[in-house]
Amino acid sequence: MTDLLHTYQKLLNHYGPRNWWPAETPFEVVIGAILTQNTNWNNVEKAIANLRKGEALTLGAILNLPLETLEQLIRPSGFFRQKAERLQLFCRYLQEHHQGSLEHLFDRELNLVREELLQLKGIGPETADSILLYAGQRLSFVVDAYTYRLFGRLGILSGKEKYSAVRELFMSNLRQDVQLYNEYHALIVIHCKNFCRKKPLCDSCFFTEMCLYRQQNC
DNA sequence: TTCCGGGAGG
DNA sequence: CCTCCCGGAA
Numbered sequence: 001m002t003d004l005l006h007t008y009q010k011l012l013n014h015y016g017p018r019n020w021w022p023a024e025t026p027f028e029v030v031i032g033a034i035l036t037q038n039t040n041w042n043n044v045e046k047a048i049a050n051l052r053k054g055e056a057l058t059l060g061a062i063l064n065l066p067l068e069t070l071e072q073l074i075r076p077s078g079f080f081r082q083k084a085e086r087l088q089l090f091c092r093y094l095q096e097h098h099q100g101s102l103e104h105l106f107d108r109e110l111n112l113v114r115e116e117l118l119q120l121k122g123i124g125p126e127t128a129d130s131i132l133l134y135a136g137q138r139l140s141f142v143v144d145a146y147t148y149r150l151f152g153r154l155g156i157l158s159g160k161e162k163y164s165a166v167r168e169l170f171m172s173n174l175r176q177d178v179q180l181y182n183e184y185h186a187l188i189v190i191h192c193k194n195f196c197r198k199k200p201l202c203d204s205c206f207f208t209e210m211c212l213y214r215q216q217n218c
Numbered sequence: 219t220t221c222c223g224g225g226a227g228g
Numbered sequence: 229c230c231t232c233c234c235g236g237a238a
Contacts, residue, residue, distance in 0.1 A: 038224040043234055078233035082226085124226045145224065198223075 003156055004173050006210075008180075011187035014206055018186035021134040026102050028057060029135035033127050034086055035077040046076035059091045059100050086122030093120055106136035114140060125163045133185070137178050141170040142185040146192035153196060155212035 022041075023029045028048070035044045050073040051057045056065055065073075071084040091100075098104040106113055110132070117128040125143070132140040143166045151157040157166065174180055195205040202218040205211070 036224085037226065038232085039234070040223065040236085042236080043224095046235085076234060078224085078235085079226095079231095080233070082232060086226095122226065126225065 002173075003154070003210075004170060007151075007154065007156075008174075008184050008187070010206065011191055012183065015187055015190055017183055018190065020182055020186035020189075021130075023134075026135040027059065030090065030102070030131050031057065031062075031087065033130040033134070034090065034122060035074060035083055037079070037083070037122075037124075037127060039078045043076045043078060047074040050074065050076070059094060062087050062091045063095065082122065086120075089121055090123070102135060106132070106138060110138055110140060113138065125167070129167065133178065133181055139171075139176055139178055139181065141167050141174070141181050143167050143170070144185075144189070146188050146196070147185075149198075150188055150192055150196050153200070153211055153213035154207065 021029050021032065023032050031051070032044055032048060035047050048057070054069075054073055055061060056070070056073055062070065067084055067088065070087065071080045074080050074083055074087070077083060094100055094102065094105060105116070113136070114128055114132060117123050117131060118125065123131070129140045129142040132138040133142055143163055147166060148157060148159055151166075152159045161169075170181075170184070174184070195201045196207075200213065202211075202214045205214070208214060
């Protein structure tokens with residue numbers, strides 16, 4: 001499946017390296033990964049700005065803040081009640097099982113860490129992989145709705161594959177390189193925001209002959 | 219004013 | 229399957 005590499009090259013040529021994820025620290029990556037579930041990043045930015053202004057961007061602050069206060073700070077990110085609970089659950093877990101240290105959490109065999117993350121309420125596969133890759137620099141490819149959409153339209157996915165199958169497809173066909181995984185997912189995100197939207201802007205998209213969708217609909 | 223977009227759990 | 233929610237675009 002050299003298509004995956006070819007697609008990566010085209011994206012990288014067009015956008016250049018993204019150096020994701022937009023956060024100051026690994027802990028902020030985790031917070032952002034939870035807040036951005038089913039949510040635009042613009043809304044997450046407002047929530048993070050509120051947390052920062054409220055000096056609430058630390059594990060201790062999130063644990064000690066009254067739930068209602070935390071809810072109001074992250075309100076712009078949507079689903080604020082469940083997300084506030086999930087932030088506190090994650091922080092409490094990190095506190096009690098890893099001395100509050102993400103490094104301690106990450107410093108074991110990949111699948112052990114991943115399974116541990118997946119046990120936590122509010123951390124599904126995409127959030128777990130985002131945390132592993134972008135907060136932990138661990139080799140775990142992130143699959144999201146954009147991945148299904150872009151590669152579905154390119155004719156590489158049918159859309160019916162399970163999350164794990166898509167992740168394994170990428171992981172078994174790409175170099176085992178954290179920076180490559182980081183860039184690839186970031187490039188998929190920006191391309192789907194710019195062009196490969198639900199209502200795609202095919203006219204200005206640089207995937208031409210290799211896009212099945214474009215061949216059939218444009 | 220309605221509509222759109224975006225993960226996880228139940 | 230459904231629910232949880234917002235901000236910005238239409």
